Amino acid sequence: xxxxxxxxxxxxxxxxxxxxxxxxxxxxxxxxxxxxxxxxxxxxxxxxxxxxxxxxxxxxxxxxxxxxxxxxxxxxxxxxxxxxxxxxxxxxxxxxxxxxxxxxxxxxxxxxxxxxxxxxxxxxxxxxxxxxxxxxxxxxxxxxxxxxxxxxxxxxxxxxxxxxxxxxxxxxxxxxxxxxxxxxxxxxxxxxxxxxxxxxxxxxx
Amino acid sequence: xxxxxxxxxxxxxxxxxxxxxxxxxxxxxxxxxxxxxxxxxxxxxxxxxxxxxxxxxxxxxxxxxxxxxxxxxxxxxxxxxxxxxxxxxxxxxxxxxxxxxxxxxxxxxxxxxxxxxxxxxxxxxxxxxxxxxxxxxxxxxxxxxxxxxxx
Numbered sequence: 001x002x003x004x005x006x007x008x009x010x011x012x013x014x015x016x017x018x019x020x021x022x023x024x025x026x027x028x029x030x031x032x033x034x035x036x037x038x039x040x041x042x043x044x045x046x047x048x049x050x051x052x053x054x055x056x057x058x059x060x061x062x063x064x065x066x067x068x069x070x071x072x073x074x075x076x077x078x079x080x081x082x083x084x085x086x087x088x089x090x091x092x093x094x095x096x097x098x099x100x101x102x103x104x105x106x107x108x109x110x111x112x113x114x115x116x117x118x119x120x121x122x123x124x125x126x127x128x129x130x131x132x133x134x135x136x137x138x139x140x141x142x143x144x145x146x147x148x149x150x151x152x153x154x155x156x157x158x159x160x161x162x163x164x165x166x167x168x169x170x171x172x173x174x175x176x177x178x179x180x181x182x183x184x185x186x187x188x189x190x191x192x193x194x195x196x197x198x199x200x201x202x203x204x205x
Numbered sequence: 206x207x208x209x210x211x212x213x214x215x216x217x218x219x220x221x222x223x224x225x226x227x228x229x230x231x232x233x234x235x236x237x238x239x240x241x242x243x244x245x246x247x248x249x250x251x252x253x254x255x256x257x258x259x260x261x262x263x264x265x266x267x268x269x270x271x272x273x274x275x276x277x278x279x280x281x282x283x284x285x286x287x288x289x290x291x292x293x294x295x296x297x298x299x300x301x302x303x304x305x306x307x308x309x310x311x312x313x314x315x316x317x318x319x320x321x322x323x324x325x326x327x328x329x330x331x332x333x334x335x336x337x338x339x340x341x342x343x344x345x346x347x348x349x350x351x352x353x354x355x356x
Contacts, residue, residue: 105304106304106306107304108299108303108304109299110296110298110299111299111300161345163286163287163292163295164287164292164295164296164298167287167292167296168295168296168297171296186293187290187292187293187296188290189287189288189289189292190288191284191288195288195292
């Protein structure tokens with residue numbers, strides 16, 4: 001239940017633990033969390049387990065390293081794929097988006113969607129691109145190739161249901177957001193995360 | 206080895222003749238995208254003639270092109286369609302194709318080692334108009350393979 005899940009984040013230390021885990025690309029161990037948030041290992045484990053119980057994190061075991069007697073495999077935590085949303089009064093924008101997406105596919109007006117997304121993207125622009133992407137929930141990071149990649153897709157469920165439409169829309173939106181500031185914005189989907197990547201044309205200036 | 210494979214048919218109505226300037230970008234990408242499919246995990250087979258693709262085959266109408274492929278699983282096909290460079294031409298599909306007023310993609314399970322025919326594919330697409338079922342379905346409502354269902 002989303003309300004309980006979100007309620008689990010009220011405790012400030014637990015929230016700090018959650019924010020540390022979800023900001024990491026790889027699953028993290030109790031020890032890493034304890035060190036990063038400057039709390040004891042027992043307390044870190046307590047909060048991690050509470051977050052897992054609430055459905056906010058999911059757990060896995062690291063493959064054993066070393067030979068026999070290397071000890072128990074470490075329990076690792078990462079963000080759960082489950083989405084939690086609470087809107088009061090009740091609203092259902094997801095259902096609305098589903099209907100609209102379905103209508104777009106039937107009528108073939110994707111070019112109009114791209115144009116509208118580009119305009120809205122321009123309105124969302126403001127300040128430095130990397131920081132702006134973070135504010136908008138894309139969880140940007142820079143890879144070894146100096147390309148900005150986006151760990152989170154803000155439209156995930158819709159993108160799963162209508163990939164060509166939603167990824168194309170998102171590409172146009174972000175293209176509008178960076179505007180004429182010398183960015184090469186394109187689709188480069190990986191196994192997870194947002195399909196859009198961007199690279200500054202002035203990287204090596 | 207799984208004893209069933211996934212067959213996939215999709216059809217698209219061309220906005221202009223395949224050799225026209227409007228379709229040039231699409232045609233130019235075909236060898237690369239077909240090669241990408243063949244190198245993708247779980248790829249089994251695709252319909253093609255001596256030209257190396259299926260764009261000359263028009264069993265659904267003079268302006269409707271077909272794509273008939275076989276994959277090891279829904280996940281393998283989904284991975285290729287939506288999580289590779291194939292997504293870019295998908296995004297641009299309205300530049301080249303007009304929407305159809307009926308289903309344009311159908312998935313179904315076939316015994317491994319048997320290749321689907323266009324006639325069978327057309328029947329599966331027709332079945333889908335009555336709604337998804339284990340005999341004819343889509344990515345949105347996939348059905349497990351008969352082997353997995355029996356297990």
